Amino acid sequence: MLVDTPFNRYIVPPEQGVWLLPHVDHEVQCLTDVSLVSFYIATEMRHDMPKECAVLEISPFLKVLIYEARDFTDHYSWEDSQGLHLRLILQTLSEAPAAVYQLPFPSDKRLVKVLNCIQQTPSNHDSLEQWGDVVGASSRTLSRLFKKETGLHYTEWRQRLTIQIAIRKLIQGNPIAVVADELGYASVSAFTYMFRSKTGMTPRLFKGKQVR
Known part of the structure; x- marks a missing residue:
């Protein structure tokens, strides 16, 4: 869901x-x-x-x-x-532990623009400096806003967004290699490492749990 x-x-x-x-x-x-x-x-x-x-x-x-x-x-x-x-x-x-599938929403219009751009093009891995040129703010301002509005640094927030997009695509039946490519990873192994570090399971294991 x-x-x-x-x-x-x-x-x-x-x-x-x-x-x-x-x-x-x-x-x-x-x-x-x-x-x-x-x-x-x-x-x-x-x-x-x-x-x-x-x-x-x-x-x-x-x-x-x-x-x-x-x-x-x-x-x-x-x-x-x-x-x-x-x-x-x-x-x-x-006593149940919290999972990492929460993505805090920013409200600042510049951060919302970043969010919308990444959702439309998940392979985009621009830095805050590059996003600053897009939304008209310095990287220091964007970094401060991300921490203030989401409680997360940009890199952690970006990884959580990537995880959410990946989970949605995997649940919809997309092959792991396709998901890795659409998210801008150079290899399936790099995507697998990121996914496992954040969810505790590999994409293959996650897909397997969907059909049980």
Whole structure:
């Protein structure tokens, strides 16, 4: 899935979940067939959950818990077996590590122009100095704005955008070599190294998880 909020974009591959805070406007786009299970957690139960929206790693154990809870009714007691099951899901969710599929959105019009240009031409690996000539700002100004508006340095933000584009293309069935070329990598091995360093798995393994 692709989840957009006013401030961030989240890619949610298989074996992942997205945590959204209350009252956050969001739009969900399914890039492939999706089976979705949603949990709504009362305010008083959220104290151990992340304080910001995030993509969470879903362990095999947690996946089984979620699968078994799909058929629970609304008529459960917090003290009965179903309530105990849901409390275990909540506890396990609160301990789930955050994944790297979050992309903070900038609002400055110059950074937005950079974002749009890279999305249209993902193979573009221009430096901040080169982007400065395009958007009319110094590289120092752009560097400061990226850190202020996204919390990330440009190189890290650029890599996260690359990961999001790569995941979307891989999910859509594009061959790894084609994705690597479209993203401007000189070789599949260079693309694989980047992808594995950011996601913990190779593109081939990631594609394999899509068909299970």
